Amino acid sequence: MSAETLSAPPSTTTAAGLAAEVDGLSFRYKERAALDGVRFSVGKGEIFGLLGPNGSGKTTLFRILSTLIPPQQGTARIFGKDVKAETEAVRREIGVVFQAPSLDKKLTAAENLRHQGHLYGLGGAELSKRIGEMLSRVGMRDRANDLTEKMSGGQRRRVELAKGLLHRPKLMLLDEPSTGLDPGARRDLMTYLKELSERDGVTSLLTTHLMEEAEQCSRLAVMREGKLVALDTPEALKATIGGHVVTIKMKDPQGAAVRLGARLQIKPQVVDETIRVEHPDGHRFVAQVVEAFPGEIDSISVSKPTLEDVFVHLTGHRFWEAKDEGAEPAKKKH
Amino acid sequence: MVLAVYTLTHRELVRFFRQRNRVIGALGQPIIFWLLFGAGLRGSFNRDLAGGTSYMEFFVPGVVAMILLFTAIFSTISIIEDRREGFLQSVLVAPVSRASLVLGKLIGGMCLAVIQGVIFMLLAVVAQGLEMDPLKAASLFGAMCLISFSLTGLGFLIAWRCESTQGFHAIMSVFLFPMWLLSGAFFPVTAETPTWLAWVVTLNPMTYGVALLRHALYLGSGRLDGVNGPSAGLALGISAAFALAMFVCAQAVSARRVQGDLQ
Numbered sequence: 001m002s003a004e005t006l007s008a009p010p011s012t013t014t015a016a017g018l019a020a021e022v023d024g025l026s027f028r029y030k031e032r033a034a035l036d037g038v039r040f041s042v043g044k045g046e047i048f049g050l051l052g053p054n055g056s057g058k059t060t061l062f063r064i065l066s067t068l069i070p071p072q073q074g075t076a077r078i079f080g081k082d083v084k085a086e087t088e089a090v091r092r093e094i095g096v097v098f099q100a101p102s103l104d105k106k107l108t109a110a111e112n113l114r115h116q117g118h119l120y121g122l123g124g125a126e127l128s129k130r131i132g133e134m135l136s137r138v139g140m141r142d143r144a145n146d147l148t149e150k151m152s153g154g155q156r157r158r159v160e161l162a163k164g165l166l167h168r169p170k171l172m173l174l175d176e177p178s179t180g181l182d183p184g185a186r187r188d189l190m191t192y193l194k195e196l197s198e199r200d201g202v203t204s205l206l207t208t209h210l211m212e213e214a215e216q217c218s219r220l221a222v223m224r225e226g227k228l229v230a231l232d233t234p235e236a237l238k239a240t241i242g243g244h245v246v247t248i249k250m251k252d253p254q255g256a257a258v259r260l261g262a263r264l265q266i267k268p269q270v271v272d273e274t275i276r277v278e279h280p281d282g283h284r285f286v287a288q289v290v291e292a293f294p295g296e297i298d299s300i301s302v303s304k305p306t307l308e309d310v311f312v313h314l315t316g317h318r319f320w321e322a323k324d325e326g327a328e329p330a331k332k333k334h
Numbered sequence: 335m336v337l338a339v340y341t342l343t344h345r346e347l348v349r350f351f352r353q354r355n356r357v358i359g360a361l362g363q364p365i366i367f368w369l370l371f372g373a374g375l376r377g378s379f380n381r382d383l384a385g386g387t388s389y390m391e392f393f394v395p396g397v398v399a400m401i402l403l404f405t406a407i408f409s410t411i412s413i414i415e416d417r418r419e420g421f422l423q424s425v426l427v428a429p430v431s432r433a434s435l436v437l438g439k440l441i442g443g444m445c446l447a448v449i450q451g452v453i454f455m456l457l458a459v460v461a462q463g464l465e466m467d468p469l470k471a472a473s474l475f476g477a478m479c480l481i482s483f484s485l486t487g488l489g490f491l492i493a494w495r496c497e498s499t500q501g502f503h504a505i506m507s508v509f510l511f512p513m514w515l516l517s518g519a520f521f522p523v524t525a526e527t528p529t530w531l532a533w534v535v536t537l538n539p540m541t542y543g544v545a546l547l548r549h550a551l552y553l554g555s556g557r558l559d560g561v562n563g564p565s566a567g568l569a570l571g572i573s574a575a576f577a578l579a580m581f582v583c584a585q586a587v588s589a590r591r592v593q594g595d596l597q
Contacts, residue, residue: 066427069591091429102424104416106349118341119428163424 019044019171019203020065024074027060027226034060036226037074042205042219044170045197047190049217050207051307057226058207059099062175065205066096078171092120095169097160099176105149109140109159112148113166120167134162138192153180161189165196172196174206178213190216211307222311229314234307241305241313244282248275248289249298256296263292271312278305278313338430342438343445346412350446360405361450365457368397371520386557394458395547396519398478399540401454402447403514406482407506409443410489414499432588436490440581443486444479451478464551473550480573481543487580494587517541518548524562539576545569 021041027034035057042048050058063069064076067087076083078090103112110131117127135141138158148156157180164172172193178186190213196202208214215234222230222237230237248268250256257268257275264285269276279285282302290297303309311317350356372390379389416422425435455474459466492509496502514520516531517540523532535541542564549566552558564572 068423068427088429091427094427096424096427098420098423100420100423102420104345104349104421105419106352107345111345111348115341115345116424116428118337119425119430121337121429123337 017044018042018077018080019046020048020076020078020205022061022065022074022076025061025064025071025076026073027057027064027069028072029060033226035064038223038226038228039074040221040228040231042203044203045201046203046205046218047193047197047216048203048205049214049220050205050223051209051211051214051220051311052207052223053209055225056223058223059175060226061223062173062205062207066094066173066175067091092167093170095164095167095172097164097172097174097177099179101156101160103148103156103159103163106147108145108147109135109151109162110144112159113163116163116166122167130166134166135159137165138162154182154185157181157185157189161192168200170202172202172204172206174204176208177206178208178210186210186213214307220307222314224311224315224317230310237307237310238305241278241309243278243280244285244302245305245309246277246279246282246285246289246300246302248277248300249273250275250293250296251298256293260289260293264288269312271317276312278309335431335434338428338434339437339441342425342435343442346409346439346442347445349412350409360408360446361401361453364397364401364404364454367400368393368458391462391464392522393520394455394462394464395544395551396514396517397458398451398454398547399481399517399519399544400514401450402478402482402543403485403510403540405447405450406443406485407489407510409446410439410486410493411499411502412442413439413490413493414496414502418498433585436487436581436584436588439490440483440486440584443489444482447482447486448475448478451482465555470550470553473553474547477543477546477550477573480577481546484539484543484573484577484580487577487584490584491580491587494584494590513538513540517544518563519544522562539572542569542572542576546573 019042023039025035025038038057038061050061052058060069064071064083065078067083067090070084079093081089081093083090103109104115107115113131113134114127117123117130122130131144132141135144138161140155140158140162143151143155143159148159151159157177161177164174174193177189181189193204193206194216197204206213206217208217214220217234219231219233220237221228230240232240248256248260253270253273253275257270260266260268260275260277266277266279266285277285286300286302289300305313368390372393376389379392413422416425452475458464489506492505493502496505516535517538518535519540523535527535545564546566546569548563549558549569
């Protein structure tokens with residue numbers, strides 16, 4: 001995928017209608033580059049995912065967009081406003097849901113929201129009304145007067161979401177929003193973000209390392225080691241791999257891959273001791289492999305491409321293994 | 335801005351009173367100090383050096399200072415907790431200025447300290463039969479506010495960069511006791527005090543806070559005339575300057591990012 005396609009704005013919107021745009025964004029923690037010349041834009045109403053393993057720079061990007069840290073190089077704009085020069089204006093436009101909980105545990109859900117409202121200049125009857133509304137929307141109205149320390153992780157997450165939405169931001173920024181949620185609650189969250197987008201035109205930008213969550217996004221930016229390696233809809237990303245992905249386990253995978261390549265005119269990859277082949281017709285190919293190397297194959301499987309395959313295809317690395325060589329220092333655990 | 339400061343202050347108070355053991359600890363220790371030291375040192379105290387007061391009475395402003403010092407400074411532990419528990423990050427991305435954030439904390443810490451200072455003062459007035467009138471009460475109250483505001487500022491400066499509450503406790507135990515002991519709270523500085531010690535006392539901003547409390551307590555009585563120590567005007571001037579300096583520094587330090595924010 002070329003740099004040109006990466007930077008192309010979403011087809012549905014014009015440049016004036018962008019919720020977020022970053023250009024030439026770079027950030028270094030001491031000697032390590034966490035972001036390296038990242039460029040993309042997010043259209044209004046999108047549910048935009050930043051997919052990458054730990055250390056890929058997505059959290060740094062999130063922090064820049066949420067105004068927690070200013071960019072060192074390049075620009076980031078939210079609805080056309082520069083995060084560095086117009087920080088306060090940007091802060092009014094965004095609702096932020098952090099990965100680490102930001103609720104005060106000694107306060108009730110309603111009190112947490114009340115303080116949040118005050119920080120955004122809301123008050124009085126209007127604020128009370130909104131608190132009730134938001135808690136209802138996330139299904140926590142009946143728990144309004146409970147201390148948040150007495151809630152489960154999933155319930156706190158919902159209050160957290162209500163907190164982020166309270167001032168009716170046009171852009172929601174969510175850092176690993178499904179952390180600590182069970183699969184059901186994860187689905188609810190994505191459904192809710194879609195509802196927000198359809199009903200109120202709220203744009204969501206979320207970071208994730210979960211493929212199933214990434215599948216739900218309208219567009220995905222795939223990141224690795226501070227660089228954007230792909231940007232498209234989940235379907236289009238998967239379509240870049242034609243047909244099927246065949247994974248083969250054999251003894252001496254490196255040597256076997258060379259023999260396989262020569263014999264069947266293909267280009268196998270060896271990832272994590274496993275031979276991996278992208279093939280337009282996986283089933284027929286499996287038969288060929290089994291016939292060509294009788295008795296040598298420990299296991300062989302064929303599957304439709306997943307986003308994880310896209311990641312391997314783009315980087316030559318397994319998604320989960322990439323985290324160990326991430327761009328950020330190891331202590332910065334996300 | 336007013337709303338933001340109000341809400342941050344309010345939260346600070348609610349948090350404090352929901353942790354009941356903190357309330358007991360903050361007030362209990364100084365009272366025990368007052369009773370034990372007051373009783374134990376009564377006999378060896380020279381009344382003439384302190385305007386003819388008993389040691390129990392001399393020690394009253396000192397204990398108030400101790401309450402203010404400990405409550406105000408330890409209230410800033412909430413900064414470390416807020417950072418660790420994540421609450422702080424949501425304040426940092428809210429459209430509020432750093433000055434509001436600092437003022438919210440400082441006024442919050444000040445309220446906590448003054449509430450407890452007042453409780454002790456009432457106790458002392460009843461127990462010691464101290465003379466009290468509205469003017470004295472008002473100036474004592476004002477002095478307590480000023481002192482605890484600046485002390486919370488001092489705590490803020492240190493807490494902002496601390497990554498753990500243990501670290502904060504360690505720094506504070508080195509800082510707090512000497513600051514309190516060498517402020518004229520525990521013993522009066524006289525001609526017999528060694529020069530180096532007298533210097534430390536002179537340079538300690540807390541000295542002027544304690545003196546301010548003492549002047550407020552004996553306002554208009556003339557009982558402190560001829561007693562060694564800063565004059566009322568000097569005490570007020572330096573305390574006010576200290577408060578302003580702490581606020582400015584706290585605001586400057588809060589503009590910096592801390593390693594903890596990037597984890």
